[in-house]
Amino acid sequence: MQVRLKQEHLNIAKFEPEYGLDPMLDIALVGPQCQYRIQGRASNWQGSVEQDTLSLSSNEVRDTTIYYLV
Numbered sequence: 001m002q003v004r005l006k007q008e009h010l011n012i013a014k015f016e017p018e019y020g021l022d023p024m025l026d027i028a029l030v031g032p033q034c035q036y037r038i039q040g041r042a043s044n045w046q047g048s049v050e051q052d053t054l055s056l057s058s059n060e061v062r063d064t065t066i067y068y069l070v
Contacts, residue, residue: 004030010026012026012027013025025041033053037049
């Protein structure tokens with residue numbers, strides 16, 4: 001499944017010196033039939049996902065593809 005950043009959301013990755021390369025995330029992603037919001041440390045992103053099902057019009061998504069690298 002492909003998701004994109006939700007254009008209407010600020011989508012922040014905040015890096016703090018005491019956490020090194022483990023930013024605090026506040027991002028919203030949209031897919032064809034659902035929306036995800038991730039709030040929390042990047043190292044624990046799977047535990048910070050909230051999902052909503054919704055119907056979107058095509059003009060509500062930004063043309064930016066997100067790829068998760070392991």
